[in-house]
Amino acid sequence: MPDQDDPTHVLTIAAVRWGIDTLGEQKLHPTFVPYLYLREQARAGLLDSASSGSSEMLKLIEMPGHPTKPNYFPLISRGKRDAGPLATFWRASNIAGSWSPGSIGRQVSWLEVPGGGAYAMPDDHVQRALTDMLYGAKVSALALGAYFLRNDGFVLSDAPTADDVIDAFRDRFDYPVDADDEFEPLFSTEVPDVDFEWFEEVTPELSAEFTPVEEEPSDV
Structure with a gap:
């Protein structure tokens, strides 16, 4: 202690x-970031009040250093993976909007209730995350x-x-x-x-x- x-x-x-x-270096879907946040909220019984614009989630990806793009995270599902940090790791401020209910379902349908408007966390979310976000390969917790x-x-x-x-x-x-x-x-x-x-x-x-x-x- x-x-x-x-x-x-x-x-x-x-x-x-x-x-x-x-x-x-690994193929990772960007929505794995909100998945981690939403799963945590679901375990706490707070999924209904979860927000893609919450400071708890955005502080994970906010990074100074770019004149117009305030977010940075090295999770991409397209492009080269052998050239070190890429320009595509920088993300615009509207990333929270693309992860909001009504938008995130167009990327990963099971994170949203049918018809949109609210987040979802199905019982088989672990297997779905492994298949749809990690493409079948574990990611380093370290x-x-x-x-x-x-x-x-x-x-x-x-x-x-x-x-x-x-x-x-x-x-x-x-x-x-x-x-x-x-x-x-x-x-x-x-x-x-x-x-x-x-x-x-x-x-x-x-x-x-x-x-x-x-x-x-x-x-x-």
């Missing part, structure tokens, strides 16, 4: 870049965590590792152990040998700028 004296660590630029490159948690600060009692990124990804998107039947078909958890550090420590002054991620208390 962390205490107030434990330092805050953040993912290194190299770790985030690895996540981007790893995701960019790569998704390295990108989606790039603005989070990790406050842990021990030095953080790549496994902590996977644990934080599972916690962020509500994949506890009792949801392994939903997690394991979609995500791989391999940790590669890399020549960079996953984390770096930040000063107390800077730590306030990051969303805190703390380890779960032990059940023992």
Whole structure:
């Protein structure tokens, strides 16, 4: 259990870049981003009030650095996948509109009730996501965590590792152990040998700028 004296660590630029490159090499449907959000909302009983414009979802993809396109995510289903970061990873501000009820169904029909107007999460959504969004291949939970948690600060009692990124990804998107039947078909958890550090420590002054991620208390 962390205490107030434990330092805050953040993912290194190299770790985030690895996540981007790893995701960019795989064919992934862009709607996997709202799927993760909507599934989390459904588990909380909040699917009816879920919004494609929610800050909870948009902060996953918002990225400074482009003069006209505020969103960035390396999940694409078309184009080359061997040239590093692509210009198509940048997305316009209207991406939330394309993921709204009435629009998302034109991309993935089962995320919307028949006739549109509301989100849906069918009982067989895991298999549908694997087939329609991941094209039959698991995606790296570490790569998704390295990108989606790039603005989070990790406050842990021990030095953080790549496994902590996977644990934080599972916690962020509500994949506890009792949801392994939903997690394991979609995500791989391999940790590669890399020549960079996953984390770096930040000063107390800077730590306030990051969303805190703390380890779960032990059940023992």
